[in-house]
Amino acid sequence: MEIKPLILVVEDDNPINKFIKVSLEAQNYKCIETNLGSNAISLVYSANPDIIILDLGLPDMDGIDVIKQIRENTKAKIIVVSARGRERDKVEALDMGADDYLTKPFSISELLARVRVGLRNMNTVNNNFFEEQSVFKLRDLEIDYEKRKVSVRGENIHLTPIEYKIIVLMSKYSGRVLTHKFIIKEIWGSYLENETQSLRVFMASIRRKIEKDPAQPEYIITEMGIGYRLVDE
Ligand code: CA
Numbered sequence: 001m002e003i004k005p006l007i008l009v010v011e012d013d014n015p016i017n018k019f020i021k022v023s024l025e026a027q028n029y030k031c032i033e034t035n036l037g038s039n040a041i042s043l044v045y046s047a048n049p050d051i052i053i054l055d056l057g058l059p060d061m062d063g064i065d066v067i068k069q070i071r072e073n074t075k076a077k078i079i080v081v082s083a084r085g086r087e088r089d090k091v092e093a094l095d096m097g098a099d100d101y102l103t104k105p106f107s108i109s110e111l112l113a114r115v116r117v118g119l120r121n122m123n124t125v126n127n128n129f130f131e132e133q134s135v136f137k138l139r140d141l142e143i144d145y146e147k148r149k150v151s152v153r154g155e156n157i158h159l160t161p162i163e164y165k166i167i168v169l170m171s172k173y174s175g176r177v178l179t180h181k182f183i184i185k186e187i188w189g190s191y192l193e194n195e196t197q198s199l200r201v202f203m204a205s206i207r208r209k210i211e212k213d214p215a216q217p218e219y220i221i222t223e224m225g226i227g228y229r230l231v232d233e
Helices: 014-026 037-047 063-073 087-096 108-126 161-172 180-188 195-210
Strands: 006-010 030-034 051-054 077-082 100-103 135-138 141-144 149-152 155-157 177-179 220-223 227-230
Touching: 006 014, 006 037, 014 030, 014 108, 030 037, 037 051, 037 063, 051 063, 051 108, 063 077, 063 087, 077 087, 077 108, 087 100, 087 177, 087 180, 100 108, 141 161, 149 195, 161 180, 161 195, 161 227, 177 180, 180 195, 180 227, 195 220
Parallel strands: 006 030, 006 051, 051 077, 077 100
Antiparallel strands: 135 141, 141 149, 149 155, 177 227, 220 227
């Protein structure tokens, strides 16, 4: 028997809620929904969803507080869908532990794409990604984790140890936006504000090595004021 992924939709705007639910069910996902943050928190425990689609402006509490309360206790991917489009709102949600962020109005195909990325990342991260998969392939980019080799269009490229750590981290979360803070913490172990600038320098260097045209990157996309995303296939 095939186990369908379970998706929890937390959204107080009923037409949007219904539209998301119908669209997800058409893709063969199971779906539960609620209008309230407090219900969402108990559903995370009782139903153990794989993906949580979360609005931030909820009648009983702020979605950010929902994230704070559930993040430590669930492996579910949290996709924030919100009308708050400011960079610092996105950064806050992502740094609190949201996995992705879509600004309203959004297209349903975009949401479905993010759901697929979430489910795929969940599988790869949970199943000991590095043991299961020794080579990462994305278009013309190849990372051989065992040999610690990176090639583009069949040519080996030389990355410094830090650059290599960054590209490996990004490959682990391909399709997902990673905040500056997250990347810096993962690579250097702690976060200092001014390291965002060094990160920018490292990214520029990686792009010069892997992108055909670093000014129009095909692989590493800048999410202005938020962070970076390695594209999805
Ligand atoms: Ca709302």
